[in-house]
Each structure stands twice: as structure tokens, then as C-alpha cells.
Amino acid sequence: MSAALHVPLPPEAAFRLFTARGERDWVPGGEPVFPVGTPDDTAPGTVWLTSSDGEETTWLVASCAFPRWVSYARITPGVRAGTVTVSLAATEAGSEVTVTCDLTPLTPAAASASALDEFAAGYTSFIRSWEKLISGHLT
Template sequence: MKLTGTLTVPLPPDEAFHLFTARGEEKWVDGWRPRFPVPAEDDTEPGTVFETGAHGEATVWVVLAREPGRSISYARVTPGSRAGTVTVALEPAGKHSEAGKHSEVTVTYDLTPLTDAAARELEEFAAGYPAFLASWGTAIEAWLSTIRPEGRDHTA
């Protein structure tokens, strides 16, 4: 099942990129605590492996490719449930004076269910995918509000 959607992040792509890395997601994803079986200085290096236990599921992730500030792709396997890839691509977004201060982030999940139960779960995930991505935007905005003074642009 392939799902693609977008969200806008109020940071330029070179700054927003970090938010979609293993360590960067810790800032805004509740319960996201990546564990690296082998120390990884650069968590975006292709071949880097990490594990997560978010939502009570153990998932193994492998960085497949990255273009800093532009995109990152992961393979992910949740044993006994689903396997596939997740790709995050960033582009400058905005109009006129705001151009370059925001990012349009396209997130693509391409997942295969490994069981009948997982197939049903993926159908539910697909139905809620737009809301799922909207929740990312809300969580990122909430995190940014804790590190930026109200009303001040991050570039000031």
C-alpha cells in the first residue's frame, strides 16, 4: 500500500531536514526513542540501523539514501506485521516574501502487510493518513513554539 501526503513546516528545507531523522524526531514525536545497535555519529548515513518501540511495536529501520536538506529514505520492518519504505522529501514552500522560509514536506509510506490482521491495520492507517500527517505539523509547530519566542521569525 503506497500512501503519499504533504505538510508544511515553518522552517527552510536545510533546517527542517533534521526533524525527519532518527534523532531529530525525538524533539517532536511523543515516545520516539531510537536505539542504535552500533554507535552512529551521523544518523542519516546510508546503512545506519536503528530500532524504535513507539506505540508498543518494535520496528527496525535502515537508512537507504539521503540528500541533506532535500530527502531521506528508510526501509522499515515491524516483524510479524508490515515491511516497506518511508521517504521524506523537502522543498521550499511559500509565496513572495515568505518563499524559502517554509518547507513543503512530502511523506510517502510504501508498506506491505505481513499478515491478514496487518492488512486491516494498514487499511485503517490509510483512512487516517491525512490526519496522521496533519498531526506531524501540529507536533512540529508545538515543539517550535517552545524554542522560538512568540511572534519572532526563526531567521531574525
């Protein structure tokens, strides 16, 4: 699934908003934990953990080409695994940011649950809600 949002910053400035540390600025409760200290949270191989709704997710930077895109692998043990890629393209008003997410359930129970279907159904609205959160951070 893929959806886009607009950020009123050029890709060079907007890119940071979609990194582990950058999301701290605008994601409510966004507090990544780095098991090993790292000066660059966009370096391939960098790992961090997040916790939300009682689930802990491990994230890994798979690849990065600043300021055009960054790709993450994510695993929520016993629930789902997949990739998230954030692509940025310059526009007259800033950046168009496309977030592509590919998730796979890890157990039969997770596959039969409707959580991924519900997530997919609301994905575009979810990604577009980031515009409001980011705008609130930037003003």
C-alpha cells in the same frame, strides 16, 4: 500513500526534524535506539529501533540527499515492512514536506487485519498532525 505538511523552516533546517534523532524533539515517546553507535543518523546503512504500541520496528537509512530527501526502509517483524520517503521543497514560508509510505503486510493475519486499511484512511490527517507537534516544538 503520500501526504504533505508545512514546516516554517527552510529545508536545510527542517530536514533534521525527520531524522531518527531529530524526531526525539517533537514525537511523543520518540526514542530511537541505535544498536551500533553512529555519529550521522542520515548515513545510508544506519540502523535504529523504535518501539510503539507493543511493536518493535527496525529502521534503515536507504538513501539520503540532504536537504532534499531521505528514504528509510522499515520492518516490524511478523507484521509489516516497507519504505518511508521524506521529501522537502522550499516555499516562501519555509518547507513543504511530503511523506510517502509504502507498507506491505508480512503474514496472512496481518494482511487480513484492517490495521493497514485504517492507517491508510487516516494517513493524511496523521501526517498533518505533525505540523502541530512540530510547531509546538519550535515555539
